[in-house]
Amino acid sequence: MEPLLQVEHLSISFTQYDRGTRRRSLPVIRDLSFAIRPGQVTAVVGSSGSGKSLLAHGILGILPYNASLEGTITYGGEPLTRRRVEGLRGREIALVPQGVTYLDPLMEIGPQIRRGWRDDRARAESRAVLARYGLGAEVEGMYPFELSGGMARRALIAAAVVERPKLIIADEPTPGLDARAAGRILGHFRELAEEGAGVLLITHDLELALTIAHRVLVLYAGETIEEADAADFAAGTLRHPCTRALWNALPQNGFVPIPGTQPYPGEIPAGCQFAPRCARCREACRSGGPVPDTALRGGRVRCYFPEGGERP
Numbered sequence: 001m002e003p004l005l006q007v008e009h010l011s012i013s014f015t016q017y018d019r020g021t022r023r024r025s026l027p028v029i030r031d032l033s034f035a036i037r038p039g040q041v042t043a044v045v046g047s048s049g050s051g052k053s054l055l056a057h058g059i060l061g062i063l064p065y066n067a068s069l070e071g072t073i074t075y076g077g078e079p080l081t082r083r084r085v086e087g088l089r090g091r092e093i094a095l096v097p098q099g100v101t102y103l104d105p106l107m108e109i110g111p112q113i114r115r116g117w118r119d120d121r122a123r124a125e126s127r128a129v130l131a132r133y134g135l136g137a138e139v140e141g142m143y144p145f146e147l148s149g150g151m152a153r154r155a156l157i158a159a160a161v162v163e164r165p166k167l168i169i170a171d172e173p174t175p176g177l178d179a180r181a182a183g184r185i186l187g188h189f190r191e192l193a194e195e196g197a198g199v200l201l202i203t204h205d206l207e208l209a210l211t212i213a214h215r216v217l218v219l220y221a222g223e224t225i226e227e228a229d230a231a232d233f234a235a236g237t238l239r240h241p242c243t244r245a246l247w248n249a250l251p252q253n254g255f256v257p258i259p260g261t262q263p264y265p266g267e268i269p270a271g272c273q274f275a276p277r278c279a280r281c282r283e284a285c286r287s288g289g290p291v292p293d294t295a296l297r298g299g300r301v302r303c304y305f306p307e308g309g310e311r312p
Contacts, residue, residue, distance in 0.1 A: 002077065003035035004198040005059070005167055010071035012051070012058050025068070028054055028265045029222045031293075032071075036167070036198040041190060043201040043209035043230075045246070046219035047262055052202045053098070055219075056171045059200075060095060061085040075167070094165035098172035100152040103144040103159075110140030113159045129158045133188060150181045157188055168192060171202045179208075186212045207250050210234075218243045221263050221273050228299040239301035239308065242274045272304060280305065 012029040029051040036042045044052050057063050059073060061082045073080040075088070085093065104112055113129065114122045127137045133154040144152055153173060160168065170189055174182035186201070190212040193199045203209050209216060210230050218226045218240065226240040238244050248256040260277035263269065269276065275285040285304050293302045 001037050001039075003074075004038050004076065005036040005080075005200070006072075006074045007035070007059070008033045008072040008074075010055075010058065010069070010073065012054055012063065012070075013068050014064075015066045015068065024266075026265050027222065027268075029058070032219075032222075032224050034217055034224065034227060036200055038166070038196050038198050039193050040215060041193045041199040041201055041213045042215045042217065043203060043213035044217045044219060045203055045206050045209050047204060049221075049262060049264065050219040051222040052204075052219060053171055056095065056169050056200070056202055059085075059169065060089055060093065091163050092165050093167045094160040094163065094169070096157055096160045096168065096170040096173050098175060100144065100149065100156060103152060103156065105144050108141055108143055109147070109155050113140075113155070113162055125162060126158075129162045130155075133158050149176055150185075153177070153185055154188075157185070161192060165197060167198045167200070169200045169202070172204070173201075174203070174205065174208060182208055183211060206233075206246050207252075218246065221268060222265065223273065223302060224293075224300070225274065225302045226299065227301075232297075232299065237297060237308065239296050239299060239306045240274075240303050241278045241280050241307065244307065245277075280307075 010029060010032040011027065013025045013027045016024055016026050018024045032055065034042065044055060046052055058069055063069060075093070110126055113126045126140060130137065130139055135151060135154055135158065139147070139151070139155065147155060168189065174185050177185065186208055189199050189201060201209060201213060210233055213230045216228050216230055217224050220242050226238065226243045228238060228243070232238055233247050238247060245258045247253060258277050263273055270286070271288045272278070272285045272291050275281045278285065282305065288304060291302050291304060293300060294306065296306055297308065
């Protein structure tokens with residue numbers, strides 16, 4: 001099946017001023033590639049500062065003025081230019097943002113879902129999509145402050161999918177929710193994928209992501225260090241030490257932490273950026289050239305010495 005969204009060698013950097021009028025370029029995402037197919041949930045996981053939300057903004061064409069994007073993004077086999085994404089955004093391509101503050105506090109929920117339309121058909125579609133997410137018709141006449149956190153998040157999803165988009169980008173859609181409520185929210189995205197949509201789920205919660213994802217991309221300091229099937233985690237066939245560390249840090253796997261912190265943009269070390277925290281680190285990892293991005297056992301890994309593989 002042909003990809004719905006194809007991202008190839010994407011890099012995003014920011015121009016900043018350092019010491020007066022001296023300008024510098026701050027790389028935040030580097031050489032990122034992946035694809036999303038219809039009916040597939042692809043989860044992008046990583047800690048704060050790894051570039052996850054910036055990826056969503058780059059795809060949607062809503063980067064700030066001082067950002068620079070390099071690489072290729074195609075949608076439906078054609079380049080996703082700024083002009084084209086403006087026409088698709090909110091229709092074929094929908095964003096479910098991480099904050100319920102994206103709901104207009106001065107407007108009732110119904111008009112926000114209908115986007116100004118007042119005819120009977122628009123009202124019927126609004127009530128149908130609210131019902132799908134467990135919200136009654138009375139929610140149409142309520143303001144965001146009258147909704148609970150879970151209700152507000154379901155209203156955000158309803159507003160995003162009422163146009164039946166082909167690609168849904170969900171940026172941290174479950175913060176502040178308990179595990180049961182978060183599971184229900186993510187279940188809605190899996191349902192949309194089963195109906196043929198492509199879903200890009202951006203989250204720091206690996207455990208929740210694995211409940212619905214088909215494919216997982218792990219970001220570390222702006223780079224994709226591993227791409228794997230969701231089944232690889234439970235099967236123990238992961239490729240990168242960082243991904244293994246994320247898996248071992250889950251409560252059910254012993255909650256085993258690793259020392260150190262993720263480097264900030266502009267402070268990326270030579271060689272492998274995960275080397276200072278890696279228990280399997282060798283001298284070549286600290287002083288080598290660009291880390292190879294290698295296909296391995298049905299996935300990809302950016303590592304000099306991947307687990308279960310030979311050095312390329």
